[in-house]
Amino acid sequence: MVWVGLALIAMPLRADAGAPAFPGSDQTGGRPPSVQALVAGEAGKVFAGSFGLGVFRSDDGGKRWQATNEGLSDPFILALAMEPGGTLYAGTIRGGIFRSQDDGKSWQAWNAGLKRKEIKALLVSRGEVFAGTADGVYRLKGGNKEWGPVTKGLDDVLVHSLAVDRQDTLFAGTSGKGVFRFKAAGSEWVRLQHGLKDHEGLAENFIRVLAVDGEQAVYAGTFDGGVFRSGDGGETWRPISRALPNDSIRGILPGEKDLIVATGRGVYRTTDKGRRWTPANKGLTELSVQALARSKGGTLYVGTSAGVFRSDDDGDHWAGASDGMEGVPVPPWVLQ
DSSP states (O other): OOOOSEEEOOOOBOTTTOOBOSTTOOTTSSOOOOEEEEEEOSTTOEEEEEBSSOEEEESSTTSSOEEOOBTOOOOBEEEEEEOTTSOEEEEESSSOEEEESSTTSBOEEOOTTOSOOOEEEEEEETTEEEEEEBTEEEEEETTOSSOEESSBSOTTOOEEEEEEOTTOOEEEEEBSSOEEEEOTTOSBOEEEOTTOBOTTSOBOOBEEEEEEOTTOOEEEEESSSOEEEESSTTSSOEEOOTTOSOOOEEEEEEOSSOEEEEETTEEEEESSTTSSOEEOOTTOOOOOEEEEEEOTTOOEEEEETTEEEEESSTTSSOEEOOTTOOOOOOOSEEEO
């Protein structure tokens, strides 16, 4: 996508009601917003990051939502992450990273050390927070207030996705350069390309989603080339989604016995590592899925272009879960 003559404006949010403070927005009207990020906590607590209306919180598993945006100066949320103690992080399109330590009631900008403030991915692992930015991967170690680059090798590279395995090996999916790996004892990022090619032999360099399953296999979801699997830590890859009806991958959720994938045309499941895919879209009235999450209790959530849907039976049936999310966000750019 190329934007010509456009500039992005981060509009402030009203602290009193959490609603965007720009003309034309209205929390009581319109359709549910596009939900780009989800994180499910305990006891029915779920957070949703929207594109234009900030962050919403639900305390009852998605039955009812409320905007929770005090201090959040950029309402365009691309990533969410939660530490085990409940501290939340929100990555935005131009305002950088915001942190909340009170269940999202209030937010503080947390950008010290970041070179660029376009945040595509957030990951919490073993007391550290990782951020995929427009300038590579940054890390916030426990107790620190300043982000630092993980290591050299990804300067000026846009990182869309992050994943980590049991050995603390970090994987980064990029826009234009494929998948990179950084081992805990390593010194720099290593590009992983072998087998990461489409059916015409072209390299798949645009990686939207990464995930690691219980067997430590790594999955890479591409922008328009389907899903790839690596059983050797990213050294080699093979495509596993030829039977999928849509190759735009927006979410990958490994389970104990299956793999669930969210696409631009709904949700699909495989129980045989990609040889066959079964649609899991009953009740899902908006098939353009943007985010996928599972609570500790097993409830599935998808963020779509029109709000959130919830499934209590592992994706066999879905129900809309966007009550309280309605609003009319303005586009994230204005002509200059």
